[in-house]
Amino acid sequence: HTRVRNGNDYHDAFDLLTNSFAAAALERMVAVAAANGHAADTEKWSDTLQKLKTGIAENLTRTVDGKTLYLELRDFDGGAGTAETGVSWVCLSPFAAGMAGVDAATLRNTAAYTQNALWKTSGDGGYLAVESSAAGKVQNYILGKSIGWDIAAALQSEDETHILQTLRFLEKNHTAAVYMEQM
Helix, strand or coil, rough: CCCCCCCECCEEEEEEEHHHHHHHHHHEEEHHHHHHHHHHHHHHHHHHHHHHHHHHHHHHHHEEEEEECCCEEEEHHCCCCEEEECCEHHHHHHCCCCCCCCCCHHHHHHHHHHHHHHHHEEHHHHHHHHEECCCCEEECCCEEHHHHHHHHHHHHCCCHHHHHHHHHHHHCCCCCCCCCCCC
């Protein structure tokens, strides 16, 4: 994780990133089992996927200004499940997982909120900073994957201006021959 908590960036947590990719894997497992005539496995993985979707909807969401948003994570905290109410690149991770396990409207709300909280302008372009605390303090650096996920969110909402601003920023500021992980 990029978010440091108690001096550690490894969290004992339930997060949207892990759960989105688990849902994507389950979707594929259901399809493979069904295609190969394994009815019991198809049913088991379908049931597991539905439970995961329900768990995400009930435990990794919050309401802000009347809109449902996905939480970045809940720290385990000895079973308390403390919600992280800042936002980060993790909030866009369902785009990388093919939007598996999540509600499309909630994901749109989350992407808009995340982009609003983390977007920084620079010249005629801009970029998505990595994270902000619940109090709004922004960690002002960039992760390569979050740029890709932010572009995917902008594609989903048909926000061509946002994509163009991102590409302008990268054209001017990213000079390495290989795409960076952190900038």
